[in-house]
Amino acid sequence: MTPRKTLLASALGVAALALAGAASAQQLASQMPQLPAPPLPKTPGSNLTVYPTRDGVYMITGAGANVTVSVGADGVLIVDPGSTASTAALMTEIRRLSDKPIRMVLDTNADPDHLGGNQTVAQAGEILQGGNTRPNVVAGTGGAPIWAHEGVLTKLSAGGGEPVGWPSDTYFVPQKDMFVNGEAVQMFFVPAGHSAGDSLVMFRRADVISAGDIYTPDRYPVIGEGGSINGLIDGLNHLLRLTVPEFNEEGGTLVIPGHGRLSDEADVSDYRDMVTIIRDRIKDMIGKKMTLEQVKAAKPTFEYDVRYGADNGAVFVEQVYRSLQPAAKGK
Numbered sequence: 001m002t003p004r005k006t007l008l009a010s011a012l013g014v015a016a017l018a019l020a021g022a023a024s025a026q027q028l029a030s031q032m033p034q035l036p037a038p039p040l041p042k043t044p045g046s047n048l049t050v051y052p053t054r055d056g057v058y059m060i061t062g063a064g065a066n067v068t069v070s071v072g073a074d075g076v077l078i079v080d081p082g083s084t085a086s087t088a089a090l091m092t093e094i095r096r097l098s099d100k101p102i103r104m105v106l107d108t109n110a111d112p113d114h115l116g117g118n119q120t121v122a123q124a125g126e127i128l129q130g131g132n133t134r135p136n137v138v139a140g141t142g143g144a145p146i147w148a149h150e151g152v153l154t155k156l157s158a159g160g161g162e163p164v165g166w167p168s169d170t171y172f173v174p175q176k177d178m179f180v181n182g183e184a185v186q187m188f189f190v191p192a193g194h195s196a197g198d199s200l201v202m203f204r205r206a207d208v209i210s211a212g213d214i215y216t217p218d219r220y221p222v223i224g225e226g227g228s229i230n231g232l233i234d235g236l237n238h239l240l241r242l243t244v245p246e247f248n249e250e251g252g253t254l255v256i257p258g259h260g261r262l263s264d265e266a267d268v269s270d271y272r273d274m275v276t277i278i279r280d281r282i283k284d285m286i287g288k289k290m291t292l293e294q295v296k297a298a299k300p301t302f303e304y305d306v307r308y309g310a311d312n313g314a315v316f317v318e319q320v321y322r323s324l325q326p327a328a329k330g331k
C-alpha cells in the first residue's frame with residue numbers, strides 16, 4: 001500500500017485541520033482541493049450509484065464499466081453506456097439527471113460491459129442539429145450518433161453478427177474534437193493500450209477525464225487483443241499530461257476510470273508507477289532468458305497483489321510477458 005492520500009483521505013485531512021481550529025490550519029484547509037459532492041441518494045431497488053464530479057458531469061457505477069454522463073443545455077452525452085443487462089436501470093438514472101434528449105454516445109473500447117448499452121441509449125436519443133456552427137455534432141440519421149475510435153468498429157466487425165449498437169461514426173486521427181453542453185469534449189486515441197481502439201475522453205471545462213480501461217485502479221490492467229504493455233503505459237503518461245493537480249499534488253482534474261473509484265492525478269501517478277515497475281521487472285527477467293513459468297514463480301507483482309490482484313497478478317504477468325516478446329504485436 002502506498003502512504004499517499006486518496007481523495008477521501010484528503011477530505012478527512014481537511015476535517016482534521018478544521019477541528020484543530022488554528023488560523024494557519026484553517027488557511028491551509030481553504031487551500032486544500034475542492035472535493036466532489038457525495039453520491040446522490042440511491043434509486044430504490046437499483047444497483048447503480050450516481051456520483052457528481054463537476055459542472056454537470058457524473059460518474060455512474062454498478063452498470064458494468066463506469067458510465068460518464070454529461071448533462072447541459074444541449075442534452076445528454078454518455079461515455080460508455082455500460083452492459084446490456086443494466087441499460088434500463090441506467091436510463092432511469094439518466095432521466096433523474098436530465099429530461100433533455102440524449103445527443104451523443106462515446107465508447108472508450110469495444111468490451112461488452114462498456115458498450116452493451118449503446119443500442120438502447122442511442123435509440124432513445126436525437127441528433128443535435130447544430131448547422132454550420134457545430135459541424136462535429138451533426139451526423140447520421142435516427143437516434144444519437146455513437147462515436148468511437150475505428151479500432152472499436154474493426155473489432156466488432158471481426159466478431160461478426162448483426163451490426164446492432166455499433167458505432168455510427170469513427171475517428172482514426174490522434175484526437176477528435178467536439179463541442180457539447182457549452183464545453184469542448186475531446187477524444188484522444190491511445191494506440192495499442194488495453195485494446196486496439198482505446199480513447200481517453202476529456203471534458204475541458206469541467207476538467208474531468210473518462211479514462212476507459214487505460215486506468216483501472218481497482219485491478220491490474222487488462223492487455224487484450226491489439227493492446228500492449230508499452231502502449232498502455234504510454235496511455236497512462238498521456239493521461240498524466242492532461243491532468244493538473246490543484247494543491248500539494250492532489251485534487252484538480254478528476255479522472256473517471258474504466259473500473260474503480262473516482263481519482264485525481266496523484267492516484268493515476270501511483271498506478272502508472274506500479275505498472276511501470278512491474279513492466280521493468282518482467283523486461284529484466286526476459287533479458288535473463290527466464291521462461292514464463294520462472295517469471296511467474298519470481299512474483300514480480302508481489303507487493304501490489306493485496307491491492308490490485310485477486311489472482312496474485314498471474315494473468316497480468318502473463319499478458320506483460322507475452323506483450324514484451326520481440327514477435328509480439330503492437331510494441
Ligand SMILES: [Zn+2]
Pocket residue numbers: 065111113114212213258259
Ligand atoms: Zn473495462
